């Protein structure tokens with residue numbers, strides 16, 4: 667049976683769209699759910715338009731209780747028998763409670779050349795440091811933030827007139843390329 671993929675998002679979901687499109691036709695995995703942490707995530711409607719069920723769990727209802735929020739996510743994921751999780755711009759930190767549930771079955775895309783610039787504001791930090799290149803990384807998720815075995819990276823040169831936004835736009839193009847290819851490679855190796 668094909669692994670059943672759920673994509674977790676917080677925003678516009680452009681990476682999610684590329685993942686869903688990549689799983690059309692002959693692919694070793696199938697998308698079953700797009701799950702957001704707010705009903706305002708723009709990607710929810712895009713998932714529906716692509717024929718994939720979408721849903722949300724509003725993290726604000728759970729306050730500081732991360733385990734309860736994560737249990738609500740897990741309940742939605744269990745309802746569709748999801749077995750592989752792709753984080754795609756999901757902006758909530760997940761604890762080991764959630765991560766251990768999907769041990770070895772969760773991927774993330776991060777807009778830096780990990781292990782450099784874990785966390786937020788990656789492009790501004792790369793520019794501030796005077797780096798000559800930036801990029802993005804698809805990696806397996808482990809309990810440590812933006813850590814875990816690297817599956818694929820893409821490099822983007824930093825230009826002399828770059829701003830964080832300009833750089834982010836060029837890195838995003840590479841994110842859209844490597845996330846689908848890393849997902850396929852990961853599933854083929856399961």
Ligand code: GRF
Nearest residue numbers: 677678679680681755775777
């Ligand atoms: C991407 O740059 C992702 O790497 C970062 O947030 C952005 C999400 O973009 N963590 P989108 O929602 O996939 O368009």
